Amino acid sequence: MERLYTMKEASKLLGVTVRTIQRWDKEGKIRCVRTIGGKRRVPESEIKRILGIHEERKIVGYARVSSHTQKDDLERQIELIKRYAKERGWKIEILKDVGSGLKENRRNFQKLLRMVMNREVSKVIIAYPDRLTRFGFKILEEFFKSYGTEIVVINKEEKSPQEELIEDLITIISHFAGKLYGMRSHKYKKVVEGAKKLIQDC
Known part of the structure; x- marks a missing residue:
């Protein structure tokens, strides 16, 4: 602190x-x-x-995937962030996590929060908004802003309110199905696919 x-x-x-x-x-x-x-x-x-003491603040790239099976996706996010920063002449520090976007206790996410609150970070670069958090992105954005930190989203995909609600619902179902049955189990896949089909049919 x-x-x-x-x-x-x-x-x-x-x-x-x-x-x-x-x-x-x-x-x-x-x-x-x-x-x-x-x-x-x-x-x-x-x-x-x-x-009038000006300390240079860091630019941090943050990447996240939900499981170790998504290692390739994690590397793609990191490369995208590095390329984005290099094009702008920014030196960056990369933080990465493997874990659900619903969990706030991700090790490097917690480290990032501490760095922001200590005013060590000027910008946080992410590939997509949900890589930082699944819910409450706008709140987190305002929180970071209060410490002088800007969140830079490389891919801003505009979604309708209905699309966002559907995505949030599937995320919640996937999270709890994974808790109950395990991410690789047949039951998990059945529940998630069933939920997606039910939503599409509505």
Whole structure:
């Protein structure tokens, strides 16, 4: 997590009085956060911003597949992200996960969140929106934006609300069928294919 300074510590670093920082906070010139006890703290990023210390932030490429059988797809995503970055002259760090987009505890997804919250990342490049998360992409996009991080989607496929709902429904059914029967089982395939057929027939 980002380091937080007390008002006294911040005043020494900035060379101003505590009262001045309090005034800046009221005027919106500095971003302060509150502790559970209601005390003001100044994030390290704000200290650096005011002092004019600019640290180069990383550009991160994130790729994900649901299972180890999709290794080729994972490599395709990574190559696509690398090529996209190279065309723009960007140096990138690649993070990848194997796991459902419904799971928030993916190891490198969690690492990415920590990096974003520490303001270490300027851009996150993904092949498709659902590679980052299956649900709540817009919320995640706004969350990243609040830390100054832009999500760059290489393939933005416009879908109708109905198409999105159908895709979400199939994703949920696939996820829970995999939990119940295993991703490679005959029952799993039967349930998923049955659900797809039922939706198409409606």
